[in-house]
Amino acid sequence: MSNAPVTRKHASSLRGGNLPKWAPWAIAAGAVAVAVGIGLGAGLDSKVQWGLIAAILFVLGTYVIAARVEGRRQAKDRVATNLVWGCFIVAVIPLASLIWETVKRGAKAFDMYFLTHSMGVVADNEPGGGIYHALLGTLEQVGIATLIAVPIGVLTAIYLVEYGRGKLAGAVTFFVDVMTGIPSIVAGLFVLSFWILILGMGYSGFAGAMALAILMMPVVVRSTEEMLKLVPNELREASLALGIPKWRTIIKVVLPTSIGGITTGVMLAVARIAGETAPVLLLVWGTNFINNNPFDGPQASLPLYIYRQYSAGTDVATDRAWAAALVLILFVMILNMGARAIARWKAPKTGR
Amino acid sequence: MDISTQSTEAPPPAPRSSGASQKRATRGATRPGDRVFLALSRGSGILLLVIMAAIAVFLTYRASLALSKNEGNFLTTFEWNTNVLPPVFGIAVLAFGTVVSAVIAMALAVPVAVGIALFITHYAPRRLGGPIAYVIDLLAAVPSIVYGLWGAIVLVPHLNGLFGWLDHYFGWTGIFTWQGGAPRSMLTVGILLAVMILPIITNVSREVFRQAPQMHQEAALALGATRWEVIRMSVLPFGRSGVISASMLGLGRALGETMAVATVLSPSFDIQASLLDPGGGTFAQNIASKFNEATVFGQDALIASGLVLFIITLLVNGAARYIINRRKEYSGANA
Numbered sequence: 001m002s003n004a005p006v007t008r009k010h011a012s013s014l015r016g017g018n019l020p021k022w023a024p025w026a027i028a029a030g031a032v033a034v035a036v037g038i039g040l041g042a043g044l045d046s047k048v049q050w051g052l053i054a055a056i057l058f059v060l061g062t063y064v065i066a067a068r069v070e071g072r073r074q075a076k077d078r079v080a081t082n083l084v085w086g087c088f089i090v091a092v093i094p095l096a097s098l099i100w101e102t103v104k105r106g107a108k109a110f111d112m113y114f115l116t117h118s119m120g121v122v123a124d125n126e127p128g129g130g131i132y133h134a135l136l137g138t139l140e141q142v143g144i145a146t147l148i149a150v151p152i153g154v155l156t157a158i159y160l161v162e163y164g165r166g167k168l169a170g171a172v173t174f175f176v177d178v179m180t181g182i183p184s185i186v187a188g189l190f191v192l193s194f195w196i197l198i199l200g201m202g203y204s205g206f207a208g209a210m211a212l213a214i215l216m217m218p219v220v221v222r223s224t225e226e227m228l229k230l231v232p233n234e235l236r237e238a239s240l241a242l243g244i245p246k247w248r249t250i251i252k253v254v255l256p257t258s259i260g261g262i263t264t265g266v267m268l269a270v271a272r273i274a275g276e277t278a279p280v281l282l283l284v285w286g287t288n289f290i291n292n293n294p295f296d297g298p299q300a301s302l303p304l305y306i307y308r309q310y311s312a313g314t315d316v317a318t319d320r321a322w323a324a325a326l327v328l329i330l331f332v333m334i335l336n337m338g339a340r341a342i343a344r345w346k347a348p349k350t351g352r
Numbered sequence: 353m354d355i356s357t358q359s360t361e362a363p364p365p366a367p368r369s370s371g372a373s374q375k376r377a378t379r380g381a382t383r384p385g386d387r388v389f390l391a392l393s394r395g396s397g398i399l400l401l402v403i404m405a406a407i408a409v410f411l412t413y414r415a416s417l418a419l420s421k422n423e424g425n426f427l428t429t430f431e432w433n434t435n436v437l438p439p440v441f442g443i444a445v446l447a448f449g450t451v452v453s454a455v456i457a458m459a460l461a462v463p464v465a466v467g468i469a470l471f472i473t474h475y476a477p478r479r480l481g482g483p484i485a486y487v488i489d490l491l492a493a494v495p496s497i498v499y500g501l502w503g504a505i506v507l508v509p510h511l512n513g514l515f516g517w518l519d520h521y522f523g524w525t526g527i528f529t530w531q532g533g534a535p536r537s538m539l540t541v542g543i544l545l546a547v548m549i550l551p552i553i554t555n556v557s558r559e560v561f562r563q564a565p566q567m568h569q570e571a572a573l574a575l576g577a578t579r580w581e582v583i584r585m586s587v588l589p590f591g592r593s594g595v596i597s598a599s600m601l602g603l604g605r606a607l608g609e610t611m612a613v614a615t616v617l618s619p620s621f622d623i624q625a626s627l628l629d630p631g632g633g634t635f636a637q638n639i640a641s642k643f644n645e646a647t648v649f650g651q652d653a654l655i656a657s658g659l660v661l662f663i664i665t666l667l668v669n670g671a672a673r674y675i676i677n678r679r680k681e682y683s684g685a686n687a
Contacts, residue, residue: 046513048513049517073578073581074578076578076580077578077579077580077581080579080580080583081475081579081580083467084467084470084471084474084475085471085475086467087463087464087466087467087468087471088467088468088471088476088484090464091464091465091467091468091550091554094507094547095488095491095547095550095551097502097506098491098494098498098499098502098506098547101502101505101506102498102501102502105505151396152396152399152400153396155392155393155395155396155397156393156396156397156399156400158393159390159393159394159396159397160397162393163390163393163394164397168394168397168398169397171401172397172398172400172401174673175400175401175404176400177669177673178404178666178669178670178673179400179403179404180669181601181604181608181665181666181668181669181672182407182608182662182665183604183607183608183609183610183636183661183662183665184608184610185608185610185636185639185640185658185661186407186411186608186658186661186662186665187407189411189639189654189655189658190406190407190410190411192651192655193410193411193413193414193655194406194410197414197648197651197652198410198414214403214407217400217403218400221400245383245385245386246386246389247383247385247386247388247389247390248385250389268493271493272493274495275493275494275495275496275497275498276495277495277496277497277610277611278610278611278636278639278640281611281640281643282639282640282643303495303497303611306497306498306501307497307500307611307614307615310500310501310504310505310615318505321501322501325497325498325501328495328497328498329494329495329498332493332494332495333490333493336489336490336493337490340486340489
């Protein structure tokens with residue numbers, strides 16, 4: 001901290017001293033210089049430690065200097081600002097690394113061949129192979145889950161918003177909230193216990209789809225409910241005043257008005273369940289071969305494929321796992337961005 | 353159109369929220385179409401309740417089949433041997449591991465998430481805040497298996513340095529001793545879970561901070577408060593319950609996380625004092641990794657442990673919802 005900042009008295013006597021704008025940079029430079037000095041002097045070889053020492057010196061230096069020049073309260077304010085920026089930077093590192101590593105390592109094994117071939121006759125330690133069977137499985141399972149969950153979810157939301165009064169509606173609202181928090185593996189265990197252990201059905205894509213539907217329903221209910229509440233009551237009243245029955249009002253007026261928001265909610269829910277591994281692991285079992293029929297026999301799925309390839313542990317298998325992770329992230333991200341774009345495009349005029 | 357029934361279909365006068373509490377003299381569905389539609393939508397709501405009940409009933413039933421033959425104490429046994437006769441299994445290790453990893457994750461994630469939320473709402477340049485919030489929204493959707501893959505392949509090798517440092521300076525505490533095994537321990541799991549729940553906690557906290565009454569903040573500023581004092585005196589007190597419930601949602605996710613734990617942890621069925629040495633396990637991880645070799649009885653035993661997880665997450669989520677709902681009531685008066 002060789003750069004002792006200058007105290008500048010302002011013309012107004014109402015304000016105390018003020019650090020010049022370049023003071024933080026000067027303190028930062030000083031902190032880095034001292035940290036490098038300590039690092040070289042003490043022979044610390046880890047650059048991470050140098051950085052940490054510099055960061056601590058920077059925060060301390062800011063506090064001490066600001067406390068002397070500006071007063072204790074301003075010093076605390078500056079330290080809080082530093083810490084908040086620090087939080088942001090600390091959090092960005094792992095999240096950016098996650099995206100960066102997935103793209104970098106995933107690109108290695110990712111090509112058209114990878115998308116259009118299965119793992120049929122490919123051993124774990126052989127190169128080649130692909131995710132066609134897993135993509136197919138994921139699309140079928142997620143599709144079936146959507147077909148089950150969306151009608152139930154939307155109808156439940158309609159009940160809650162348009163009809164719901166009293167105890168039943170209260171109970172449904174509460175349990176939808178609770179259902180949102182069910183761990184995916186518990187949903188998987190439930191379908192396992194009643195579909196496979198009690199009814200004696202085999203492992204199949206459909207069993208997995210049922211568990212995924214359970215995870216999807218509360219999300220659909222919640223988002224649809226929010227959207228239906230945004231539909232202005234004047235529209236309902238106008239329709240009802242024309243003598244249109246309530247159910248036709250809902251189908252012809254309320255739903256079309258909120259369809260954009262509902263679509264967004266459904267797409268976000270699909271994105272959420274597309275990445276679920278645990279229920280698929282318990283119920284679909286996984287296979288290396290192409291199985292078109294979700295109702296008969298084990299299928300593969302993208303998240304499960306990633307897990308299996310990672311567990312195989314060989315270099316080529318790990319490359320395949322990264323490439324599949326890249327495909328999965330792309331799939332989820334495209335759904336998310338599309339959903340948000342639709343939300344912005346179709347937003348009801350009365351919204352925020 | 354049957355005009356005579358029209359009067360019963362009086363539109364709800366309350367603005368917007370049709371869930372308002374006014375009593376309507378509605379005889380509801382008088383037309384066949386209405387009756388069918390009401391039945392369908394009410395039926396869907398009831399179906400959801402039935403599913404929740406069915407989850408509890410079926411899990412309890414299968415769990416009881418396994419528990420009746422268990423020779424060990426389900427709560428205190430340090431073993432999971434379901435394929436031997438007589439079977440002995442217990443959840444002590446799993447409960448311990450689940451709680452420890454979740455506590456580490458919360459301790460790391462909550463302060464940082466609150467910091468990021470404050471950064472987005474109060475510190476970042478306005479032009480940056482929106483895009484950052486958007487990106488964090490997207491990150492909340494990254495599947496857990498991808499976090500697991502990243503944790504196992506990228507994060508784990510980077511932790512050697514940290515573990516060595518902790519062992520060197522804090523080894524005397526007993527919980528940071530390290531015998532030099534691969535850093536696939538409870539602390540690793542905690543760190544990875546913290547990264548995973550960060551986006552969710554950030555998102556909810558950010559929404560709450562954004563709703564903090566502008567008037568309070570401006571009043572504090574007018575009294576000469578610094579930015580930090582504004583946050584400490586008007587934003588944080590307003591957002592406290594919101595942050596708590598956001599943390600509970602994150603906690604619920606951390607407790608039930610399966611694949612990220614299963615890929616990162618080297619499990620073992622014992623409790624270790626050290627957080628750095630590999631070993632331990634969590635409910636969800638144990639189910640995922642034991643499932644493939646399990647017999648029907650073994651699956652029942654796993655279902656029993658899943659039932660415990662289900663109850664724990666129900667309690668945590670119920671508490672979170674309770675806090676959120678309580679906040680809703682007075683936030684209207686405040687804002």
